[in-house]
Amino acid sequence: MVTSACQSGLFDGEAAMAETGRIISCEVCTAKYVRTEVLLPIKDVGICECAYCGSELERWHGRLVPTFRLHAPPLPRHSSAA
Numbered sequence: 001m002v003t004s005a006c007q008s009g010l011f012d013g014e015a016a017m018a019e020t021g022r023i024i025s026c027e028v029c030t031a032k033y034v035r036t037e038v039l040l041p042i043k044d045v046g047i048c049e050c051a052y053c054g055s056e057l058e059r060w061h062g063r064l065v066p067t068f069r070l071h072a073p074p075l076p077r078h079s080s081a082a
């Protein structure tokens with residue numbers, strides 16, 4: 001019996017991922033991403049980085065790997081020399 005309906009192919013892949021994903025934002029440049037998770041057949045380690053500023057979004061290890069799909073580009077910000 002499958003307990004996770006979102007991976008069973010009942011829905012269109014893209015729409016299902018967008019609905020089940022969690023919106024996170026980069027703390028450095030404010031770019032928003034839809035966070036989803038995929039299960040690897042083997043354990044691995046890695047770091048997901050922001051596509052805009054390269055800062056670390058999440059460090060992962062194991063078989064459950066987070067993936068980030070761009071949701072909204074960074075907001076323009078006024079940089080003041082503080």
Ligand SMILES: [Zn+2]
Pocket residue numbers: 026027028029030031050051052053054055
């Ligand atoms: Zn960023």
